[in-house]
Amino acid sequence: MNKEAVLKGISKIEDKLLVAKILDKYTLSQKIMSNTHSDFLDPYQQNVVRKCLDMSGIRDYIFFGGFGGAERTVVVFCPYNMPENVDSEFSELFEILKIKLNTRENFSHRDYLGSLMGLGIKREKIGDILVREDFAFVVVLKDIADYVRLNLTKVGNARVEIDTVNYDEIEMLDPKIKEISSTVASLRLDSVASVGFGMSRSKIADLIRADRVSVNWETTNSLTKLINEGDTISIRGKGRVVLEKVGNTTKKDRIHILLKKFI
Incomplete structure (x- = not known):
């Protein structure tokens, strides 16, 4: 090498x-x-x-x-x-923490992540955060698990209890997806994102210029970047959409598209 x-x-x-x-x-x-x-x-x-x-x-x-x-x-x-069984072989690298709230109030991914990073934990030490109604599964590297258990007492204003679970105990939920079928004048980022997020192109342009928009998880400041089938558009704080399909062109030269928005 x-x-x-x-x-x-x-x-x-x-x-x-x-x-x-x-x-x-x-x-x-x-x-x-x-x-x-x-x-x-x-x-x-x-x-x-x-x-x-x-x-x-x-x-x-x-x-x-x-x-x-x-x-x-x-x-x-x-x-x-x-190894043939990756889950069992490499699960020892991680701990999956179940962080349970003492309230029925709903907290978001951002709430859990913010509380963890508020302890001084770097983002790269934290894996997926799977939010449920009154708890979340949080994957962390093994070397910080004890620190989290000892120091994370609250998420937002709610006190929490923390247990460790096995990877096969995670309750996986199908993501909630909304399909959006529409037409666009072109496959430019500002045009496709406008349809996917239900915003004006000028508002999308402002977000792009503010470095809040990513394509395939890479921040871009190009309004004219062309989007391809399978590309993911993310807006910080707004979620993400995937360009699922590019269809035929209408008589008025507009392009049929199908988007999937994660909600």
């Missing part, structure tokens, strides 16, 4: 720093002939890392976030053969 050559091909300084750390984890795994792992990565970071690892010819790795289908994952390097 030529680390310098890999890093040279990365333009963004934050991506370069991230990949350098990941490659150091890989080098360590080869040196000690034992598994090593990164902190949690968001989907954009996973894409960056995956491309660089594949370009380097590195194959003995896997992304895993404590349970199947996790959005935030770590990358684990395995100098030996990849």
Whole structure:
């Protein structure tokens, strides 16, 4: 592996720093002939890392976030053969905390995350947060689990109790999705996002300029960026939509699109 050559091909300084750390984890795994792992990565970071690892010819790795289908994952390097049962083999890297509220008041993902980060915990130590009616499952790296249990006493103004659960105890819910069928003049970001989030194009433009809009988890300030089938558009604090399908063009040269909005 030529680390310098890999890093040279990365333009963004934050991506370069991230990949350098990941490659150091890989080098360590080869040196000690034992598994090593990164902190949690968001989907954009996973894409960056995956491309660089594949370009380097590195194959003995896997992304895993404590349970199947996790959005935030770590990358684990395995100098030996990849285990058949990933869940049981790598679950020891994490603890899944069930944070139960002493109130029926509903709290959001942001409330739980804010309370955790208020303890001084870095975002990369926290995986998925699955919010339910009066509790949330929170995946954390093992090295901070005791700290959370000892120090997290409240979420918002509600006192909490914290238990540890196994990955197979997580109650998975199908995401709530709203389908939006419409037409757009073009597949520009501002046009597609306007339909998906029910906002004017001028309001969308303001959010893009304020660096609050991401495409496939990468922040962009380009109003004219073209959106493709399968792309995810996220607006901080507003959720996300996926361009599910691009259809035919109407007689007035407008393009049929189908969006899926997570609600």
